[in-house]
Amino acid sequence: MALHRRNGTPFGKGNHDLRQNGSVAYTNGHHKSNGTVLTDETAHPKASKVGKKDFSESFEEVELLTALVTYMSYIILALVGYCRDILMRLGIDKDKAAQESPKLKAFTPLYQDFDSFFTRHMYRKVRDNWNVPIAGLPGAESDLLERYSDDNFWSFKLTGTTRKVINIGSYNYLGFAENHGPRSDAVVASTQYYGNGVCSSRQELGTLALTVELEKLVAEFLGQEDAITFGMGFATNSLNIPSIMGRGCLIVSDRLNHASLVLGVRLSGATVKVFEHNNMESLEKLLKMAIAEGQPRTHRPWKKILIIVEGIYSMEGSIVKLPEVIAIKKKYKCYLYLDEAHSIGALGPTGRGVVEYFGLDYRDVDVMMGTFTKSFGGSGGYIAGSKELVDYIRVNSHSATYASSTSAPVVEQVLSTLKTIMGRDGTTVGQDRVEALKRNTQYFRRRLREMGFVVYGNDDSPVVPVLMYLPAKMTCFARECRKRGLAVVIVGFPATPIIEGRARICLSAAHTRQMLDEALKIMDEVGEELGVKYSRHPLPPLTDKSKME
Template sequence: ESFEETPLLVAILTYIGYAILIIFGHARDFLRKWNLEPVPRAQEPKPEKGWVPLYQSFESFYTRNLYRRVRDCWNRPICSAPAAIFKLMERYTSDQGWTFKYTGRELECINMGSYNYLGFAQPTGSFIDQSEEAVHRYGLGVCSSRLEIGSVDLHMELESLLAEFLEVDSTLTFGMGFATNSMNIPALVSKGCLILSDELNHASLVLGSRLSGATVRIFKHNDMVDLECKLRDALFHGQPRTFRPWKKILIIVEGVYSMEGSIVRLPEIIALAKKYKAYIYLDEAHSIGAVGPRGRGVTDYWGCSPRDVDIMMGTFTKSFGAVGGYIGGKKSLIDHLRLRSHSCTYAVSMPALAAQQIISTMRIIMNKTGDDDGPRRVAKLAWNSRYFRARLNKMGFIIYGNVNSPVVPLLLFCPAKVTAFSRECLSRGLATVVVGFPATPIIEARARFCLSAAHNRSTLDRALAIIDEVGDLLRIKYSTKQPPLSSHSECDLQFIKRFSKHIYTSNVLEHFL
């Protein structure tokens, strides 16, 4: 995996930048307090005697004084399908991000921010026709939970196909990916159980862990030494105060980490879980369909047996171009969740339209259609990821993550450059995502590029040319390492060697040769 320490001078300048922002933020808060500066927002009334202010955290201060000023870098409304090239609604603000006005014009941009990994979020194709037929037959919504009258035959078909795809005994689907984590973890662990969670796990995993009532301990990101140390300590000391053995120990990790672009070290996780009799909860939201020679996630990527992972979780919002989430595993686990999961008992079912979209795209990925479209998309995404990373490395940017990950974080560091990078790229026809504190460490603000099978070589070259130009303009080429690949042809060769063993026919590689 690619990881480069923050240069000392850049770290110092980043801290100075935040210090200046904090000073000006406090000065503006002082002016607002005495009504010397207008505040165009709903304000908390002055608290009564004996009460404390409702909002007093640093995040509130940060949001009020920085996030609002650069809000035009986020929440950009699109007005087309999130394909390789998409359209944004042009808007502007005259009050530093408090309100926006729309010009009525559309901006055509290269899309490097959507999770459309396999390119299925497109408006045409056989799977779109099948989804349209499902709308005419079932309507747009189910309007009930699975345990009432919210199950349709498409749900059963989807769960049967999904179990085959994941190579597990049984699966259960849900209407929302976030709720799949936050509402199912409490159904699996409770008070007296221990959760060992990677420090970079998604907010849905963090929320689900907190709601469960279990004790949560954090281990360093992808650090197997730290994880084993905490497992050994948990077995030796047991529960606090009583020192009784833990009822259950659950290790929670992600397949591909959405902010780091790193891939979980699954074989070592499985080995530790077996050694210390712990369970594994694997979140494959960003890895299912997106990594592995067959597009079946990190178990496919590492060549591990899915049956060595106790709880297989994932979402349909990325690679499948739909909505919802799933959990797969043993039949006893799924039967338990059907009765105990709040997202199954109380939440509305996945629309039949989405279920049909997932069935159709999953059949394509599994090559059940016989046209090699699925393997071609998986191979193209893998090639795009390696090519894009190699070019950025060669340009001198600091890039995080695994070389095979479709998530590519580019480090920007300074808060002012986060805003400038987003705006300069957009003005040149490149739409991407920029991320800062509190979603990242305070000095590791970044741009996050998401590769897709919908991108072709010329589109990526155009995007890279824009990034190169903006990188020179903002002076963000901080890397001091030599690029790992010396030429594009070497990148092509490494890709072909890795994937030629797994592609169904030689026709799949024609695009790359």
């Protein structure tokens, strides 16, 4: 079955010729201001009318000395680790890590590789900052289960007590992860009627009336013809990209795309080329070369070309330059796959994501993907697009064929939340929360930069990476914040470049100004104590505080 665009051009077929009429004017979006702030303004004629005039992103480069010290830190950790491995082999030190069975000596070892080494000697030393159990909902405030270790973090024991903290680590962007109110009441009623599980895949007996209603509402919300939902956000990418792409196809992927997209690309069997993050010059140069050269060995035209980008990049806090991507996509007759896992609900005047944020036409995005795990307080994901595309995925998707369907309580949570965002519940709660998230985001980001922290990403992105660089300072920052009543997520190598360890903050509409001020106070104290205010160009404090309200 061939997929077709709305204009009748087949999705599954079609050759790509570099010789096409028309030209597109655009910039790479990197206009440096004082050497640190990159202000992105598209120059495409259409984008100039719909683009964001205040679209700005900050990516301050690390100082050379800080980078060298960070590299040295990892080198020292590795040397100490190798020394300990020698002591363990001599029987002087005890190794509590997973070991190969003596019966499997003839087999390739499963554990004694770099990943195991990194886990034993680096991750283990800081693992008290990960997998922290909570004893309540992941709201603006949470209760953490306190624990301790008496064997150097090989294992943990619970103390039986909890600690209340301000939570700036969960993806609860609109604050709909809650345990009371009309949405929670609807979930309870749905559970009583449908039960807890579906016990079937979508292609068998796993399609509920609620599921059909949700898919219609998602398509309407996104301005698309149809939509299909899945029970897991990660699988929405990894198991559906292979259903629309295959051998003889080309996928052009942003270098910082999520692991679920990377896995989906690998499983598809398509040729993949990676362009520099959010760099339009890199994207177009890559496309020109790929189209001119054609497929490897045969040099035949590609069956189809798919550009894959994200709305908000979850580690960088940056927003895709969608007007420029769409302009390039149209120029080279490619398809566009947009992952809105973090941007749906969090961007745009009414929470409809990055397309609405730029004021673009939803139909210019061929495949719109998103998840329900962030702004909607549920789980699962969706793909929206033309009816031909969605019908094709319903039949060919491994997730629709083999994975269990989303349970009724989760579907009801997402459905009732979506109705609230759209104002279908007769209130302005959804709109109020979208606006509150934007205010909280801009306020928190500016205050951090005024304090002297290096903050990555776009001014409108609720994902706020705060650079710590050194692994020791990064882990101490999380521990000290937690002691003071602030839960912070830290991310380091290999999830980030080795010299770009960071605290990743996720803001929520549920955060009050008092909570944000308390969080900023704690971060300011800990930042001064640890010396992690690395910015060489902090913002001056606003004299008119009303502008931050």
